[in-house]
Amino acid sequence: MTKSPRRRCKICREWFNPRFPNEWWCSPEHGTEYALMLRQKEMLKQEQQRKKEAQQERRHHQIRKLEVKPLSYFHSKAQAAFNQFIRIRDAEQPCISCGRHHEGKYDAGHYRTRGASPATRYDETNCHKQCVPCNQHLSGNIENYTPNLIERIGQEAFDVLMGPHPVKKWTREELEELAARYRKKTRELIKQREQQ
Ligand SMILES: [Zn+2]
C-alpha cells in the first residue's frame, strides 16, 4: 500500500500524514471537531432548504388567493392607484368644478362616470382633483366641470375623451400592471417635486 501524500488538517491547518483516504484531521480531537463542523453545515443547509420551501409555499398560496379574487378586486386596486396619482398630479390645482382652493378633502373626480363610460375610467384626461362637495354632493358639478375641463385639456383632447371608445375588457394582469405603473408614476412625481 502506497503512503498517502501529506495533507493539511481541516481544523488547525497543520500538515499530517493520513492513515486513511478519508482522514482529514490531524488528531482524534480535530476529527471530532471536523465531524461536528460538517454536521452543523449540513443542518444549516437543511434549514435554508426548509426556509426556501416555506417561502415558495407562501408565494403559491398568495397566487392561489389572488386567483380566486373577482375582477372587481383588481379594478379597485387599480382605481385606487390611479386616483392617488391624479390627486398628486393636481395637488396645486383648485377643484376642477368650482375652482376653489379650500382646506377640505379632495377626490379624484371622473368627468365621464365609470359606470357610463368604463373605457375611460383610467384615462388621465377624464379624471381631475375635485372637492368632495362637488364630487359627492353635486354629482360631479358637471355643468361647471365641462368648461373648466375643456380649458385645462383643450378642445381636441376633450373630443377624443367624448369618444366613441371601443369596448375595453380588462384582464387581471392588465389591472395589476396598471396599478403598479401608477404607483410608480406617483412615486416619481413626488420625488421630482422634492428635488425642485
Ligand atoms: Zn488539527
Ligand SMILES: [Zn+2]
Ligand atoms: Zn368643487
